[in-house]
Amino acid sequence: MVKLITGGLGTGKTKKMIQMANDLVEQDHGNVVFIDDDNRHMYDLKHQVRFVSLHEYPVKDVRGFLGFLCGVIAEDHDIQTIFIDGLMKIANIELEEMSNILKEIETLSQRFNINFIVSVSCTDHDLPEELREYTVA
Numbered sequence: 001m002v003k004l005i006t007g008g009l010g011t012g013k014t015k016k017m018i019q020m021a022n023d024l025v026e027q028d029h030g031n032v033v034f035i036d037d038d039n040r041h042m043y044d045l046k047h048q049v050r051f052v053s054l055h056e057y058p059v060k061d062v063r064g065f066l067g068f069l070c071g072v073i074a075e076d077h078d079i080q081t082i083f084i085d086g087l088m089k090i091a092n093i094e095l096e097e098m099s100n101i102l103k104e105i106e107t108l109s110q111r112f113n114i115n116f117i118v119s120v121s122c123t124d125h126d127l128p129e130e131l132r133e134y135t136v137a
Helices: 013-027 062-075 095-112 129-134
Strands: 002-007 031-036 050-053 079-084 115-121
Touching (some): 002 013, 002 129, 013 079, 013 115, 031 062, 062 079, 095 129
Parallel strands (some): 002 115, 031 079
């Protein structure tokens, strides 16, 4: 499963994802990973959540990000959910390119039985029609 959390800058997407990640580790159904582009929110997450700051790695584009994501998955076969905060910024893509990367993430989700929760800085109105099936209500 791949779900998007959308909204403009400052609308609470990251806060919502942090709360979701912290709630998941309380349920003890598998490991939780939170990928961000910096360390700002590292201490907002419970210590059981594996926090990954991408600024420490040389990820510059979509292919690099997908390779990095595969490495995270290969390292831990007990991952239940991966949170990706700010996919467009992390993968250096535009909204129009989002469909292709989400299809690849969906393939990883199905193959390895991992849920992905992804934040995207755009309003529901600006989200392309083909991506609306991914949005969280």
